Amino acid sequence: MRKVAIVGVGQTPVREHWESSLRDLAVTALRDAMDDAGTDTVDGVCVGNMLSGALSEQEHLGSLIVDYAGLDGVEGMKIEAACGSGAAAIRMAVKAVASGLMDTVGVVGVEKLTEFSGKYSTAALATAADADYETTMGLTFVGINALLMRRYMHEYKADKNDFSIFPVNAHQNAVHNPDAMFRYPITENQYINSKFIADPINLMDSSPIADGAAAVIVCAMENVSQFKGHPAAILACEVGTDTIALDNRKNPLWLRGVERSVKKAYYVSGLGPKDIDFFEVHDAFSIITALSLEASGFADKGKALQFASETGIGIKGGLPLTTCGGLKGRGHPVGATGVYQVVEAAKQIRGEVSEKIQVEKNNIAMAQNIGGSGATVITTILKKV
Amino acid sequence: MRKVAIVGVGQTPVREHWESSLRDLAVTALRDAMDDAGTDTVDGVCVGNMLSGALSEQEHLGSLIVDYAGLDGVEGMKIEAACGSGAAAIRMAVKAVASGLMDTVGVVGVEKLTEFSGKYSTAALATAADADYETTMGLTFVGINALLMRRYMHEYKADKNDFSIFPVNAHQNAVHNPDAMFRYPITENQYINSKFIADPINLMDSSPIADGAAAVIVCAMENVSQFKGHPAAILACEVGTDTIALDNRKNPLWLRGVERSVKKAYYVSGLGPKDIDFFEVHDAFSIITALSLEASGFADKGKALQFASETGIGIKGGLPLTTCGGLKGRGHPVGATGVYQVVEAAKQIRGEVSEKIQVEKNNIAMAQNIGGSGATVITTILKKV
Numbered sequence: 001m002r003k004v005a006i007v008g009v010g011q012t013p014v015r016e017h018w019e020s021s022l023r024d025l026a027v028t029a030l031r032d033a034m035d036d037a038g039t040d041t042v043d044g045v046c047v048g049n050m051l052s053g054a055l056s057e058q059e060h061l062g063s064l065i066v067d068y069a070g071l072d073g074v075e076g077m078k079i080e081a082a083c084g085s086g087a088a089a090i091r092m093a094v095k096a097v098a099s100g101l102m103d104t105v106g107v108v109g110v111e112k113l114t115e116f117s118g119k120y121s122t123a124a125l126a127t128a129a130d131a132d133y134e135t136t137m138g139l140t141f142v143g144i145n146a147l148l149m150r151r152y153m154h155e156y157k158a159d160k161n162d163f164s165i166f167p168v169n170a171h172q173n174a175v176h177n178p179d180a181m182f183r184y185p186i187t188e189n190q191y192i193n194s195k196f197i198a199d200p201i202n203l204m205d206s207s208p209i210a211d212g213a214a215a216v217i218v219c220a221m222e223n224v225s226q227f228k229g230h231p232a233a234i235l236a237c238e239v240g241t242d243t244i245a246l247d248n249r250k251n252p253l254w255l256r257g258v259e260r261s262v263k264k265a266y267y268v269s270g271l272g273p274k275d276i277d278f279f280e281v282h283d284a285f286s287i288i289t290a291l292s293l294e295a296s297g298f299a300d301k302g303k304a305l306q307f308a309s310e311t312g313i314g315i316k317g318g319l320p321l322t323t324c325g326g327l328k329g330r331g332h333p334v335g336a337t338g339v340y341q342v343v344e345a346a347k348q349i350r351g352e353v354s355e356k357i358q359v360e361k362n363n364i365a366m367a368q369n370i371g372g373s374g375a376t377v378i379t380t381i382l383k384k385v
Numbered sequence: 386m387r388k389v390a391i392v393g394v395g396q397t398p399v400r401e402h403w404e405s406s407l408r409d410l411a412v413t414a415l416r417d418a419m420d421d422a423g424t425d426t427v428d429g430v431c432v433g434n435m436l437s438g439a440l441s442e443q444e445h446l447g448s449l450i451v452d453y454a455g456l457d458g459v460e461g462m463k464i465e466a467a468c469g470s471g472a473a474a475i476r477m478a479v480k481a482v483a484s485g486l487m488d489t490v491g492v493v494g495v496e497k498l499t500e501f502s503g504k505y506s507t508a509a510l511a512t513a514a515d516a517d518y519e520t521t522m523g524l525t526f527v528g529i530n531a532l533l534m535r536r537y538m539h540e541y542k543a544d545k546n547d548f549s550i551f552p553v554n555a556h557q558n559a560v561h562n563p564d565a566m567f568r569y570p571i572t573e574n575q576y577i578n579s580k581f582i583a584d585p586i587n588l589m590d591s592s593p594i595a596d597g598a599a600a601v602i603v604c605a606m607e608n609v610s611q612f613k614g615h616p617a618a619i620l621a622c623e624v625g626t627d628t629i630a631l632d633n634r635k636n637p638l639w640l641r642g643v644e645r646s647v648k649k650a651y652y653v654s655g656l657g658p659k660d661i662d663f664f665e666v667h668d669a670f671s672i673i674t675a676l677s678l679e680a681s682g683f684a685d686k687g688k689a690l691q692f693a694s695e696t697g698i699g700i701k702g703g704l705p706l707t708t709c710g711g712l713k714g715r716g717h718p719v720g721a722t723g724v725y726q727v728v729e730a731a732k733q734i735r736g737e738v739s740e741k742i743q744v745e746k747n748n749i750a751m752a753q754n755i756g757g758s759g760a761t762v763i764t765t766i767l768k769k770v
Contacts, residue, residue: 001484001485001486021517023517044624050438050444051438051444053435053436053438053439053465053509053512054438054439054444056516057508057511057512057516057520058512058515058516058517059435059436059439059465059467059512059513060465060466060467060512060513060514060629060756060757060760060761061465062465062466062473062626062761063466063626063627063628063629063642063756063757063760063761064515064629064760066626067626067627067628067629067633067760073625073626073627073641073642073645074626075476075624075625075626076466076624076626076761077464077465077466077473077476077477077624077761078464078465078466079462079463079464079465079477080438080444080445080446080447080462080463080464080465081445081447081448081461081462081463082444082445088447088462091460091462092462092464092477092480094486095477095480095481095484095486096480096484098484098485098486099386099480099481099483099484099485099486100386100483100484101386101479101480101483101484123442124438126442127438127442127443127444127445128444128445129445130443130449131441131442131443132406132408132443135442239429239460239461239462240458240460241447241448241451241452241458241459241460241461242448242452242458243448243452244445244448244449244452248452256458257448257458260458371445371448372445372448375445375448375449375452376445376447376448376461376462
């Protein structure tokens, strides 16, 4: 089994992209990553996407993107794992390269959500939940997360206002990321006065839907010298799953998918939570950040808010989170998000982000991409080479 | 890189499954394959599916099926490549096992199409085509294939009636496959008098939509003795792609995706067309069978019909095709079809199909699964162990 690395990264800004099609976005990010790596060819392309079929009436993205990227005839496939599709595609690329079946694989996560009315995008996003046991009852995806947040507040006597630490930090960092969607800070007061979407989740607890594409080039570690992009080693890219429906979980406040994924990632990398210099957490909702910090081994059960406040999650904190804005500040083009997270982690490791958000300790990065409310979790650990 | 094998197969009948949900079908096939292999666990599950999001409002099939199959927490992901999704999922499993990252992977292809009105399923199937340049013009997927067939008849002076050889053979074989949807023979005369769907494609040129699931268990060749299922070696499982839109192809009658896929498959297996004992061809439409025979190196350009008639494509012919009924006779649950093809090929190799359709030379099987009208092609070559 070969060791693998990332030698190229690319991304489009996260925006409402009214003038670019799905394929435009994907090809732009993919070719950017190839340029960054200094390569004109790849052996295959893994596409992370969730909703092109339901919203854009376009499945079959693998060969579509291969063709429009000018990669005549190479293997291309779409991988779907709800909002975890992006990192799931990276996982598939790792397998392809680790096996020796391919030397260089392009991964592109892409999603286009904003041109559809909220009715359609809300219904489409709910396909991440259990259609027969959750969605059919009228539960939306925000609703599911509201149940989790309410339960957390009840079980752990958590103060709703204390969740503000996550979105305030995310927006603060997004200010300095030119590709972020929301480049403005928010205050705790704005959080508190923000309107509810699904009580207790307010607008500032919830990441925005968005359009965008991000890409990485994965190659064998033994070949990194063939590329011009500065490499980042992939120490781990590991998957854990859980039941989709919340009511099937013994303890909905304990994300077993996260626990399984990070345990594997720590095991194969030989690292633990204390070794992680910064963490690109999947802050689709503030509650998910809290639950992820606990199941990933950073905070004790019910203590994520206290941990965040005591340890510090800002750029100079003990565990910087969402250093480029996270899902909340950068925006959440669902099937692309997992790739954005890894691109941002790689750029931090290379020292290529804006000075204001460059973390000082940038040796080991962890990025965690979550599908559904924890049913698919992919944890990637990168290391400076 | 490790060599890989199939040590378990399972499938549901191909039917209108009104009483089984998508997850029921998938879990039934997967557990059947695991029972056949004699294993209670797998390290991961690859799901081949095209349309669960658009039709069943259910994405995120990876963790859903893992959970309902009782495979608590293992990796599960969906792979989509239009009608090629099934074999694409097998390809992903091959990578996982070849890499050493996983020892045993379950692959399940599943699709549920018949409970939706034709309006929805026709639109959903058209997402395999190019949404911006084909579908938006009102072209359906059958329409695209009708263009190809008309062009073939014009270019090669082919007689429409001569295409009957493919569906007549498929139905003849389906009679003896208890899991096939259409277990009755048809005559050339019935073909000729069959009504048109999209001229020149008639009802007998076109495979039916259907519900069903099929599964295989992939393991490392070095581990086959740990399983009770009789193994079949996977000599090749290779992908070629092409443009999706027909108008972007230099010669629409030459399936470059097929050519690329089989060239790779022949190369890695060290075999050629003459070594193939029988061929599970992707007979979604009669025209695709003809074009596949040509681009796969069996027949010269424009000579597929002559080849079929002279060589013989029946069970005792020179190149038996669609030995268990093919897409036309067995039925075409799109994202599951590629797995059905490989299950049937493995059963032929094991000598486990009905006597009437058991091929005599069953050493080397080729199965070819096609997404779109040739934009994604996966060619799998199996060998008796």
